[in-house]
Amino acid sequence: xxxxxxxxxxxxxxxxxxxxxxxxxxxxxxxxxxxxxxxxxxxxxxxxxxxxxxxxxxxxxxxxxxxxxxxxxxxxxxxxxxxxxxxxxxxxxxxxxxxxxxxxxxxxxxxxxxxxxxxxxxxxxxxxxxxxxxxxxxxxxxxxxxxxxxxxxxxxxxxxxxxxxxxxxxxxxxxxxxxxxxxxxxxxxxxxxxxxxxxxxxxxxxxxxxxxxxxxxxxxxxxxxxxxxxxxxxxxxxxxxxxxxxxxxxxxxxxxxxxxxxxxxxxxxxxxxxxxxxxxxxxxxxxxxxxxxxxxxxxxxxxxxxxxxxxxxxxxxxxxxxxxxxxxxxxxxxxxxxxxxxxxxxxxxxxxxxxxxxxxxxxxxxxxxxxxxxxxxxxxxxxxxxxxxxxxxx
Numbered sequence: 407x408x409x410x411x412x413x414x415x416x417x418x419x420x421x422x423x424x425x426x427x428x429x430x431x432x433x434x435x436x437x438x439x440x441x442x443x444x445x446x447x448x449x450x451x452x453x454x455x456x457x458x459x460x461x462x463x464x465x466x467x468x469x470x471x472x473x474x475x476x477x478x479x480x481x482x483x484x485x486x487x488x489x490x491x492x493x494x495x496x497x498x499x500x501x502x503x504x505x506x507x508x509x510x511x512x513x514x515x516x517x518x519x520x521x522x523x524x525x526x527x528x529x530x531x532x533x534x535x536x537x538x539x540x541x542x543x544x545x546x547x548x549x550x551x552x553x554x555x556x557x558x559x560x561x562x563x564x565x566x567x568x569x570x571x572x573x574x575x576x577x578x579x580x581x582x583x584x585x586x587x588x589x590x591x592x593x594x595x596x597x598x599x600x601x602x603x604x605x606x607x608x609x610x611x612x613x614x615x616x617x618x619x620x621x622x623x624x625x626x627x628x629x630x631x632x633x634x635x636x637x638x639x640x641x642x643x644x645x646x647x648x649x650x651x652x653x654x655x656x657x658x659x660x661x662x663x664x665x666x667x668x669x670x671x672x673x674x675x676x677x678x679x680x681x682x683x684x685x686x687x688x689x690x691x692x693x694x695x696x697x698x699x700x701x702x703x704x705x706x707x708x709x710x711x712x713x714x715x716x717x718x719x720x721x722x723x724x725x726x727x728x729x730x731x732x733x734x735x736x737x738x739x740x741x742x743x744x745x746x747x748x749x750x751x752x753x754x755x756x757x758x759x760x761x762x763x764x765x766x767x768x769x770x771x772x773x774x775x776x777x778x779x780x781x782x783x784x785x786x787x788x789x790x791x792x793x794x795x796x797x798x799x800x
C-alpha cells in the first residue's frame with residue numbers, strides 16, 4: 407500500500423489538545439487542594455481506613471506511582487546508555503514523566519502519615535537498619551537525579567553525564583523499584599506479601615506502568631514514529647506476559663499448597679467483595695484489552711498510546727489487590743468481633759476525601775509534565791522533524 411509521507415515536528419501537539427490537557431490537570435489539581443484542606447482540617451477522621459485496615463487508596467497509589475516513575479526513568483536511562491540519539495526526546499519526556507509520577511506518589515504517602523510535618527525526620531534521620539530508612543535515602547538521591555538532569559537539559563541539549571553514566575542510572579532505577587518490593591516482601595506477618603516473588607513482581611509492574619505512561623505521553627505530545635510505537639508495543643506485550651506468568655505462579659501455588667493464611671487472601675482477591683478489581687480492572691482493562699490493541703494494530707501511534715494509557719491507568723488495581731486483600735483478612739481470628747467501634751472494621755472503601763486527594767495528585771503529575779514540557783521547549787522544539795506516514799496514524 408502506498409503511503410503519503412508528511413514532515414511535521416513530533417513534539418508539537420495540537421493547541422486544542424494541550425488546552426484540554428491543561429484544563430483536565432488543573433481541575434484535578436483543584437479537587438486535590440480541596441481534599442488536602444479537608445485532610446488537614448479533620449485529620450484522618452474523614453478517611454475510611456482504621457486500626458485493622460491502616461492502609462488504603464493512598465498507599466496503593468504511592469507504590470503504583472513510585473514504581474511507574476522508576477520504570478519510566480529506567481527507559482530514559484536505557485536510551486541514554488545505548489546512545490540512541492534519535493530517541494533522546496522521548497527519553498527526556500520519560501524523565502519528566504518519572505518526576506511527575508514520583509511527586510504524585512510521594513504526596514500520597516506523605517498525606518497518609520500520622521504526622522506529615524515530621525517527614526523530615528525520616529529523610530534526614532533515617533534508621534539505616536531498616537528497609538524504610540534506606541528507602542528514604544533512595545528517595546532523596548532519586549529526586550536529585552531527576553531534577554538535576556532536567557534542569558541541565560533546559561539549555562537545549564542532553565547533559566553529557568546522562569549519556570556517560572546512563573547505565574548507572576539504569577541500575578539505580580532497577581534497585582529503586584526492587585527495594586519498593588522489598589518493603590512488602592520482608593513483612594512476615596502478611597503471607598501474601600512475604601514472598602521471594604514480591605520484589606520481582608514490583609520490578610516487572612514498574613516496567614509495565616512506567617513504559618505505559620511514557621508511551622501515552624509520547625502519543626499525546628506526538629513524539630513517536632510508527633517504528634518506535636511498534637517496538638514499545640512489543641515491550642509492553644512482553645511485560646504483560648511476564649505479569650500474567652508471575653501472578654499465575656503466585657496464586658496457583660498459594661491455592662495448591664493450601665496454607666490457610668495465604669490461600670484465604672488469594673481467594674479473597676479472586677472471589678471476595680473486590681473480585682471486580684482483579685477480574686475487571688486489572689485483568690480485563692489493564693491486561694487483556696491493551697494486549698488485544700497491541701496485537702491487532704502494531705505500530706499505530708494513537709492506539710499504542712491508548713494501550714499504554716490503559717496499562718498505566720489501572721495499574722493501581724494490582725496494588726489495591728496487594729494492599730487491601732491482605733489487610734482486610736483478620737490477622738487474629740475473631741478479633742473484629744472481640745473489639746468493635748469506629749476504625750475497628752475489617753472492611754474498607756475509600757472516602758470522598760481520599761478520592762479527592764488521589765485525583766489531585768494525578769493532577770499534580772500532569773501539571774509537572776505539561777509545565778516541564780513548556781520549560782524544556784528549547785530542547786524539544788529545537789530538534790529536527792521526523793517523517794510520520796499516513797499509515798502510522800490510522
